Amino acid sequence: MSTINNSRRNFIKHSGIALLGSSLPISLVELAFAETTQNFSFAYISDSHIQHIKGAEFVRNWDQGLKRAVAEANLLTPKPDFVIFGGDLAQLGTKEELDHGAEMLSALSPKVHHVMGEHDYYLDLGEYWEKLFGPQYYSFDHKGVHFVVLNSIRTYDEWTYKRWPTNVQRMAEMAGLDNPNGSPFMVGDEQRKWLKADLAKIPKTTPVVVFSHSPLQKIYKGWNFWTEDAEQIQAMLKPFKQASVIYGHVHQIQYNQIGNISFNSVMATAWPWPYPQAYAQAEQYLPKLTVPMNRADPFFERDATGWQFINMANGRVDMHFSLDSNNSRTVGFNKSKKRPEDTVYPSEAKRTAPQTHY
Amino acid sequence: MRFIIVLTLSITSLFAYAQFVTGNADTKPSPGTIKQQSNPKPMLGLPPLIIPVDNPQTQAKIELGNKLFHDKRFSIDGTVSCSNCHDDNKAFTDNLPVSLGNNGKFGTRNAPTVINAAYNKVQFWDGREPDLESQSKQPLINPVEHGLSDYKPLLTIVQTDPEYVTAFKSVFNINEKAITMDYVAKAIASFERTVLSGNSAFDRYYFKGDKTALSEAQMRGLQVFLGQGRCVSCHVIENDQALFTDSKFHNIGIGINQIQQDVPKLAEAFLAAKNKGANVDISVLSDKKSSELGRFAVTDVLSEVGAFKTPTLRDIELTAPYMHDGSLKNLNDVVKHYNNGGVTKVGDPVNPYLSGGIRPLKLDNNQIDDLVAFLKALTGSKAANLAAKEN
Amino acid sequence: MFKANITMKTALLGSLLVFANASIADEFTDADVKRWEQQFMDTVKQGRELWTSPKLGNNGVVCAQCHPNAANTHPETYPKFQKQLGKVAPLWEMINWCLKNPLEGQPLAADDPKMIALQAYVTHERRGVKLEPGKH
Numbered sequence: 096m097s098t099i100n101n102s103r104r105n106f107i108k109h110s111g112i113a114l115l116g117s118s119l120p121i122s123l124v125e126l127a128f129a130e131t132t133q134n135f136s137f138a139y140i141s142d143s144h145i146q147h148i149k150g151a152e153f154v155r156n157w158d159q160g161l162k163r164a165v166a167e168a169n170l171l172t173p174k175p176d177f178v179i180f181g182g183d184l185a186q187l188g189t190k191e192e193l194d195h196g197a198e199m200l201s202a203l204s205p206k207v208h209h210v211m212g213e214h215d216y217y218l219d220l221g222e223y224w225e226k227l228f229g230p231q232y233y234s235f236d237h238k239g240v241h242f243v244v245l246n247s248i249r250t251y252d253e254w255t256y257k258r259w260p261t262n263v264q265r266m267a268e269m270a271g272l273d274n275p276n277g278s279p280f281m282v283g284d285e286q287r288k289w290l291k292a293d294l295a296k297i298p299k300t301t302p303v304v305v306f307s308h309s310p311l312q313k314i315y316k317g318w319n320f321w322t323e324d325a326e327q328i329q330a331m332l333k334p335f336k337q338a339s340v341i342y343g344h345v346h347q348i349q350y351n352q353i354g355n356i357s358f359n360s361v362m363a364t365a366w367p368w369p370y371p372q373a374y375a376q377a378e379q380y381l382p383k384l385t386v387p388m389n390r391a392d393p394f395f396e397r398d399a400t401g402w403q404f405i406n407m408a409n410g411r412v413d414m415h416f417s418l419d420s421n422n423s424r425t426v427g428f429n430k431s432k433k434r435p436e437d438t439v440y441p442s443e444a445k446r447t448a449p450q451t452h453y
Numbered sequence: 454m455r456f457i458i459v460l461t462l463s464i465t466s467l468f469a470y471a472q473f474v475t476g477n478a479d480t481k482p483s484p485g486t487i488k489q490q491s492n493p494k495p496m497l498g499l500p501p502l503i504i505p506v507d508n509p510q511t512q513a514k515i516e517l518g519n520k521l522f523h524d525k526r527f528s529i530d531g532t533v534s535c536s537n538c539h540d541d542n543k544a545f546t547d548n549l550p551v552s553l554g555n556n557g558k559f560g561t562r563n564a565p566t567v568i569n570a571a572y573n574k575v576q577f578w579d580g581r582e583p584d585l586e587s588q589s590k591q592p593l594i595n596p597v598e599h600g601l602s603d604y605k606p607l608l609t610i611v612q613t614d615p616e617y618v619t620a621f622k623s624v625f626n627i628n629e630k631a632i633t634m635d636y637v638a639k640a641i642a643s644f645e646r647t648v649l650s651g652n653s654a655f656d657r658y659y660f661k662g663d664k665t666a667l668s669e670a671q672m673r674g675l676q677v678f679l680g681q682g683r684c685v686s687c688h689v690i691e692n693d694q695a696l697f698t699d700s701k702f703h704n705i706g707i708g709i710n711q712i713q714q715d716v717p718k719l720a721e722a723f724l725a726a727k728n729k730g731a732n733v734d735i736s737v738l739s740d741k742k743s744s745e746l747g748r749f750a751v752t753d754v755l756s757e758v759g760a761f762k763t764p765t766l767r768d769i770e771l772t773a774p775y776m777h778d779g780s781l782k783n784l785n786d787v788v789k790h791y792n793n794g795g796v797t798k799v800g801d802p803v804n805p806y807l808s809g810g811i812r813p814l815k816l817d818n819n820q821i822d823d824l825v826a827f828l829k830a831l832t833g834s835k836a837a838n839l840a841a842k843e844n
Numbered sequence: 845m846f847k848a849n850i851t852m853k854t855a856l857l858g859s860l861l862v863f864a865n866a867s868i869a870d871e872f873t874d875a876d877v878k879r880w881e882q883q884f885m886d887t888v889k890q891g892r893e894l895w896t897s898p899k900l901g902n903n904g905v906v907c908a909q910c911h912p913n914a915a916n917t918h919p920e921t922y923p924k925f926q927k928q929l930g931k932v933a934p935l936w937e938m939i940n941w942c943l944k945n946p947l948e949g950q951p952l953a954a955d956d957p958k959m960i961a962l963q964a965y966v967t968h969e970r971r972g973v974k975l976e977p978g979k980h
């Protein structure tokens with residue numbers, strides 16, 4: 096919001112691709128990246144945390160976040176080919192929450208592919224979720240790109256099956272991000288075996304995009320910005336010329352490059368999280384590449400929340416963040432530097448002090 | 454009775470200061486305005502006013518601007534001056550829901566007051582002009598306002614009317630042929646920079662500690678404004694000043710609620726038209742539905758659909774009806790709209806683009822009355838005198 | 845004037861210390877310190893419980909949802925100007941603001957034991973960070 100972008104005179108002057116800056120006319124996006132027939136876009140909505148209070152009452156703030164993302168995504172022209180929902184649709188995994196969330200998502204016109212989040216999973220281990228949205232891990236092909244969806248938020252069997260007297264308590268323990276009784280996320284043997292077989296069929300020149308809820312890289316264990324078997328998944332992606340991982344869970348913008356694999360996170364529609372370095376007692380590894388988001392003003396409930404649309408340009412991911420109360424951001428793949436890069440947003444050093452996290 | 458020129462007391466020092474920093478910048482109009490802080494002694498409750506370096510305040514220039522502001526000849530039918538819609542006797546508004554322009558034509562938007570517009574970081578409800586100078590050129594050629602097809606008729610008048618010729622000569626040191634719209638705009642803007650309001654009962658209570666300035670109800674209303682009413686985050690008050698605006702754009706559920714279903718089509722059509730070169734100023738003031746797109750029409754940013762600039766609340770009692778479309782008749786209706794969480798009628802659907810700063814407030818009727826009473830304590834000393842005289 | 849006063853007081857204090865018998869002065873033992881620390885840590889623990897309690901507010905939302913480990917509460921910067929309040933305010937007023945807004949709850953009195961526990965918790969999580977009053 097609220098950059099002082101001048102009058103229509105300026106608009107006409109710059110109209111066309113030159114405008115690809117702080118204000119990106121949605122209708123021009125495809126034009127700007129149109130280089131090959133492989134070019135298409137999809138939208139990504141994540142972490143809505145629909146939270147049931149009682150009866151027909153849900154937390155209004157989180158409801159508004161999801162409704163807004165859906166309404167805005169429906170304004171995209173041209174229409175995205177599909178939508179990914181990145182997990183944590185619910186807060187405590189209940190039928191009420193998943194149903195209410197699914198109903199709001201039903202207003203989206205394109206097809207939605209779902210990713211499992213820990214808040215959806217740990218009540219019934221995904222049973223009701225599967226009924227609504229289908230299998231917990233799967234792959235599909237679209238316009239020459241191979242897409243893989245993983246359930247990356249499983250954990251050690253001991254913790255899942257033995258530690259807690261009730262499913263409700265198990266869910267509650269995993270729902271607290273900073274709860275020391277939680278347990279690290281992992282993809283696990285079963286899915287890694289499946290993934291190996293799935294990727295074996297794909298030529299190494301095919302672009303591969305993996306959607307997971309947790310980062311398939313290790314950032315901060317205390318808040319599960321972490322996947323225990325991340326290195327093993329990365330090793331499976333290594334042979335591919337162009338591999339990307341897009342993840343939710345962290346409720347903030349992060350991006351990174353490890354070898355040939357680019358990593359991009361997405362924002363939450365519900366609320367933003369502090370960057371791990373904001374916790375004075377934490378030892379953490381936020382990717383150096385990442386330019387953090389501005390600090391949020393909690394008065395504006397949507398500040399630092401939002402959704403994103405993604406352009407697949409020649410097999411690479413360009414992320415456009417539609418951020419409320421802030422300038423939109425674009426993290427695109429820089430071909431010469433071979434890594435994701437913020438195209439317009441100032442680096443921390445160039446920003447005014449109050450926007451910097453401390 | 455004319456709105457009083459409030460800067461007169463400090464005008465000499467102001468002039469001297471501005472001259473000092475600018476040299477003779479005045480003779481060469483330049484498009485980019487470098488801002489410079491000036492006006493060292495603002496009214497109680499107001500911050501120092503920022504005067505562009507290339508348009509310093511002078512008494513003669515302010516008077517010239519005043520004259521231009523009230524000249525009805527600058528319109529297609531000879532009936533419209535700026536003051537038709539920004540009437541000195543109506544706290545610089547017209548008290549109409551949407552403004553009446555030339556030949557009985559209505560626009561789509563409510564005329565905001567010019568009072569304290571000098572402090573605005575951008576002009577118009579959707580912020581499509583950066584400053585007073587550029588803003589003043591728009592209404593003249595807007596078909597539903599002054600209705601001129603271009604600036605020629607206006608320039609002919611100022612270049613030939615001997616009073617104007619003399620005035621421009623003495624203010625800008627130019628001869629009649631050299632009078633351009635840039636000079637006209639500068640003079641009007643200088644006049645507008647004197648239309649200020651501060652020193653209200655609230656200011657005397659809050660910044661000077663005069664405990665008698667507010668009634669009991671108004672004091673309670675102030676607490677609602679700062680607390681449960683959540684007004685202060687957008688209508689800003691600080692420790693030593695209060696402009697009652699954050700200079701940002703928010704969708705608070707006005708106008709857009711009625712056209713929610715149309716937004717996807719409307720937005721697409723609007724962007725297409727704009728890419729083909731359609732004029733935003735004309736589109737939004739002549740097409741009701743395009744007008745409701747708000748800030749989005751200017752920036753194309755999806756999160757700004759239906760968002761409008763936070764207006765000042767100074768002299769708010771005098772500027773009814775309220776909001777960008779003039780749809781709320783009185784302050785009681787305004788507070789109820791907020792209390793309902795951004796809908797005018799209880800139970801109406803909330804629009805999905807609603808600002809994250811708006812939500813149901815759970816105020817009871819007493820709190821609503823107190824808050825309304827408080828808003829009436831924001832009438833500045835100048836306007837208050839004016840209102841008293843009229844009654 | 846003012847300065848002189850202070851120096852006089854300090855001088856007075858200094859002489860008192862010199863002449864006082866060490867064992868009669870405000871003396872405390874390791875056991876005392878441990879016990880007091882324990883009392884502080886108990887209060888921190890109560891604060892942490894409130895931090896994660898759906899009962900603190902009215903809509904089931906908890907502080908920890910947005911502030912894991914009390915991150916981004918910045919107790920070391922208070923008092924400071926806070927936009928949401930329109931003035932320079934102490935920490936407890938901002939705690940109340942978040943309590944009334946995201947949690948849609950009732951504010952606590954400044955000396956409510958719960959308010960003290962919340963402050964103990966956020967401050968403890970921020971230990972080691974230098975004091976920067978007024979920093980935005």
Ligand SMILES: [Fe+2]
Nearest residue numbers: 142183344363
């Ligand atoms: Fe989440």
Ligand SMILES: [Fe+2]
Nearest residue numbers: 183212213344
């Ligand atoms: Fe998560």
